[in-house]
Amino acid sequence: MAPTKTTGNDVYSVILPTFNERQNLPIITWLLNRTFSEQNIDWELVIVDDGSPDGTQDVAAQLVKLYAPHVQLQTRTGKLGLGTAYVHGLQFAKGNYIIIMDADFSHHPKFIPQMIAKQKAGNYDIVTGTRYAGDGGVYGWDLKRKLTSKGANIFADTVLRPGVSDLTGSFRLYKRDVLEKLFQSTEIRGFTMQMALAVTAKSQGFSIAEVPISFVDRVYGDSKLGGEEIVEYAKGVLQLWWST
């Protein structure tokens, strides 16, 4: 791939784990394409689909063709989870910067150029989107959801004191070698992995910067957050407290 004029030889790989995202996937890809093209940024998208039964892979194949050579589809045969999807996707990513985000529009690609600029400004190892600082915010949460999220954040913040305002956020830009090192440093692979990555990064002395983002909650599709996830989350926080 020829390097672009504005960012030299940098290639930004977006790793997008999907499960039943047939409605969201084409639109998020369209938004990514628009953002990166407008900013003249060299990009690729690695879709990691866990055997979605709703036809996600068919749509993905169409997108691979439409946006060639930027999009690739990697499939797995079962619902193996978010954390391992990131690790799997990284094997196929060609970029020297990796962006992790959700496929359901809660993470808007328009913030990616801001994250890239922030990363360049201070040569940070990691830039994370935050919903809780600056003019970061959320749309579509009722009081219960806000309480749950803020409560979870305060719990993690008190136990771990990580110095990051949105520990559970999963819209992040990583230097590739930093992410590879972090994957080796922690064995946590559930959905609490992003939290583990941030805490482990801090304890290993990597620099983390924040960019306020607006998080628009699920437009289509069902959330995968339930009581079981909350227990797993608490266990994840305590495990991190013990080992990091």
Place this chain on the structure above:
Amino acid sequence: MTRAQQTISIALLVSSLYLSLYLELVPLPALVQTAIVPVLPFWALVSFGAWVLFRLGWGMLTFHDTPEAYKELMEEIKLAQADLRAKGVSVD
């Protein structure tokens, strides 16, 4: 040093400091010794609880809702759907 080691070390330090006061190893005015020292741990616990609740309440009060982001996103979704359909991608 892990977070756990750090927390436990500080907890041990604070406990031994408190114990030295409780066991009257440090001379204190009688009023302090009998009325304040024994209730310090409970006071600390309640204060901590109040602090956490305050943070939670403050977080709820200052929570930033972003309806403009939602509207903007809805427009973009329509644009994207039209463009994608035209280019032969199956869009609901």
